[in-house]
Amino acid sequence: EVEGKAVGSIGFGSEGDVERVTAEVGYWIGEKYWGHGIMSKVLEDITEYAFQNFHYEKLYTIVFSTNPASMHVSQKAGYRQEAVLHHAAVKLHPMKYLCMFVAFKIKTNKSEKGEIRKNLTIMKTGKTELPRSTSGADEFFILQGKKQGVRIEGEGYVIREFSYSDCESLAENADNNKIWNNLMDNFPHPYTKQDAFDYISMVKAMPGKPM
Secondary structure, eight states: OBTTBOOEEEEEEOOBTTBTTEEEEEEEEOGGGTTSSHHHHHHHHHHHHHHHHSOOSEEEEEEETTOHHHHHHHHHTTOEEEEEEEEEEEOSSSEEEEEEEEEEOOOOSOOSTTHHHHHHHHHHHSSSSOOOOOOOSOEEEEEEOSSTTOEEEETTEEEEOOOGGGHHHHHHHHOOHHHHHTSOTTSOSSOOHHHHHHHHHHHHTOTTSOO
């Protein structure tokens, strides 16, 4: 949400059963906000939140090989490339490769808030402090999660849950061919206010399962 408007989405979910210790993280952001380092900070925060509040040992993102910007988001957030899945998907015309990026939970004896973030940062940069965006904009993002009332505040942004008042701005940012090209086919295109309403309704109806 920028100036009161929702501009993107991020969430995570597990296949459960024997894979209950792993979860996939998915995200998108409106084109207007590409290239500002915003989503990598949001992904880092969600990674910390997921490891601290769920029994996950591993988180991963799946990115089309034709989407280097999204690869950079994962890498900047501390994820490393684990695999390339050849001819694993088709979108529009050619077969696509899928790139998997992973982050592992860091074992620690300390329980202070921020310890996981610190260790992820050391893995990524060798430093204990992570440079943050200098943007002064009030950038807010949406979390679809298991716990009600989730709110994560960062420098210049807040991650929160969807509300129905977000429908118009969500549709405005999601209705973009460039975004659809880099997501699954079940992401609506064109994206309407009704699609936003239906999606928010679905998320609100799933209190026991993180998205």
